[in-house]
Amino acid sequence: MTIKIWQSYSCNNSSSYRLVARFADPNVARETATELAAFFSAHAKQMDVLTEDGDFPEENPAAAQDLAKQYGFSWNEVLSWGDEMLEGDEPSIGTEDKTLVVYHTYCGGFGEAIPAYLKARGAAEVEPEDRHPPTASVLFEAPASAALDEDLASMFSQIADRPEREVEPLKTPWETRWESYGRAAFFRDPKTVGMWFPIAPTDLPAFKAWLAEHGVQKASVRLCEYDDEKKFVAIAGAKCSACDGTLQYLDPRLHDIDSEQLACLGCGGMYDLTTFLNQPPKPVVAKKLVVAPKAKAKAKKAKAKAKPAAKAKAKAKPAAKAKAKAKPAAKVKAKAKAKAKVKAKAKAAPKAKPKKKR
Numbered sequence: 001m002t003i004k005i006w007q008s009y010s011c012n013n014s015s016s017y018r019l020v021a022r023f024a025d026p027n028v029a030r031e032t033a034t035e036l037a038a039f040f041s042a043h044a045k046q047m048d049v050l051t052e053d054g055d056f057p058e059e060n061p062a063a064a065q066d067l068a069k070q071y072g073f074s075w076n077e078v079l080s081w082g083d084e085m086l087e088g089d090e091p092s093i094g095t096e097d098k099t100l101v102v103y104h105t106y107c108g109g110f111g112e113a114i115p116a117y118l119k120a121r122g123a124a125e126v127e128p129e130d131r132h133p134p135t136a137s138v139l140f141e142a143p144a145s146a147a148l149d150e151d152l153a154s155m156f157s158q159i160a161d162r163p164e165r166e167v168e169p170l171k172t173p174w175e176t177r178w179e180s181y182g183r184a185a186f187f188r189d190p191k192t193v194g195m196w197f198p199i200a201p202t203d204l205p206a207f208k209a210w211l212a213e214h215g216v217q218k219a220s221v222r223l224c225e226y227d228d229e230k231k232f233v234a235i236a237g238a239k240c241s242a243c244d245g246t247l248q249y250l251d252p253r254l255h256d257i258d259s260e261q262l263a264c265l266g267c268g269g270m271y272d273l274t275t276f277l278n279q280p281p282k283p284v285v286a287k288k289l290v291v292a293p294k295a296k297a298k299a300k301k302a303k304a305k306a307k308p309a310a311k312a313k314a315k316a317k318p319a320a321k322a323k324a325k326a327k328p329a330a331k332v333k334a335k336a337k338a339k340a341k342v343k344a345k346a347k348a349a350p351k352a353k354p355k356k357k358r
């Protein structure tokens with residue numbers, strides 16, 4: 001009797017595997033996704049036949065051999081995402097623009113051959129396999145819709161009062177096949193909604209259908225834009241440091257501009273988003289405030305005395321004063337952020353579990 005020891009399949013199933021490939025051409029990304037999905041499906045069928053009696057093959061079956069031959073790579077292990085019954089449980093694949101994502105919650109991983117295939121298919125970059133779930137970064141202008149407001153509020157509330165912003169899993173108003181664990185970041189200003197959240201590629205169509213259902217005409221959806229998490233958090237917490245006014249986010253993905261900016265609805269000041277990312281915010285252009293003549297400020301002060309309601313506004317006006325005021329608050333915020341970061345790091349890799357277990 002021979003006893004074969006395969007890679008450990010007895011893991012606790014609490015990890016996931018994500019492969020991200022960036023292509024130069026969105027069409028090639030899409031075609032590759034279609035081909036890879038067809039391969040996974042054929043491979044699953046062939047593997048299921050071979051593992052029917054509880055055996056595990058020593059070599060990959062025909063579909064995998066053919067793919068390797070066609071693209072000039074070799075298999076260093078038998079591709080599998082379970083001991084048996086792979087059909088119907090194929091890895092989730094999706095593309096947005098030039099990015100292709102492959103995802104599975106099985107603990108075995110994709111090995112070296114799938115990345116080699118993606119490179120042979122023309123991927124400019126294949127990121128090292130990662131155990132975090134894929135994330136969507138979404139920006140859209142919200143139409144007036146009470147139903148949409150309600151859905152957004154219910155999602156946003158899941159990370160409110162949670163500095164680590166972890167969803168366990170994210171409860172979504174659209175149907176999902178896979179549960180998604182991990183961190184999320186949201187913001188909503190007077191015009192734009194920003195959502196950064198874990199999602200399996202398979203569930204993207206349902207998410208987009210939900211957007212369309214609520215009358216969202218144009219949405220920018222990107223996959224695995226890691227920097228957007230930090231950006232969306234910064235936008236959610238951004239206030240005009242000169243007048244404490246509400247800021248409106250303007251992104252090149254939705255607007256005809258070159259860089260990410262924030263405009264103050266109160267004083268018209270413009271900020272570059274980068275100013276909010278790493279340090280206490282400083283207005284880049286706050287023309288109205290900088291050129292405010294002394295006499296005008298004095299007159300305003302006098303006015304404020306007469307009208308108590310206007311007091312708060314007038315107080316915030318002198319730029320220097322406002323800046324000085326804003327600094328300590330921002331420092332505290334930065335400290336809290338750093339703390340949260342350490343906390344998040346200390347936590348184990350986020351879990352991801354398939355909703356339907358075989």
Ligand SMILES: [Zn+2]
Pocket residue numbers: 240241242243244245264265266267268269
């Ligand atoms: Zn302002």
